[in-house]
Amino acid sequence: MMYWNDMGGWGLGLMAIGVLLLLGVLVALVLALTGYLGRTPRQRPPDWQPAPPPSPEQLLAERLARGExxxxxxxxxxxxLRSGPSRPASG
Structure with a gap:
């Protein structure tokens, strides 16, 4: 009597390749996770201040430089700009 449930050479080879691929994915996942969790946030210098926004005159000069x-x-x-705020016309 023959049993058809034994694994042949191809089945054994494919199973070995599948296990190796699964192990490779798991190792890559663990390495990526430890790299992500092991990072420390960048430290700013104690005297760090955000840059002030450009003035309207600087924006105007940039538009001239770009050719706009x-x-x-x-x-x-x-x-x-230098003459001061203008009043809107009342209608």
Whole structure:
């Protein structure tokens, strides 16, 4: 009587490859997890302060440097900025 439930050469080889792949994935997962959890947050220097936002005049100068506005428009807008706040027209 023959038993058809024994594993042949191909089955044994595929099972060995599958186990090795599973072990490789588990090792990679453990290494990635320990690397992630072992990191320490970056320390800022004690005197660190965030950079102040650029002034409207600096933004205007950057737009001129990028070529978004021409020198005449730059001077007009700069004069407007330096003249103070304008009042909206009441309607």
């Amino acid at each position: 506005i021409d020198p005449d428009e730059y001077r007009h807008r700069l004069d407007t």
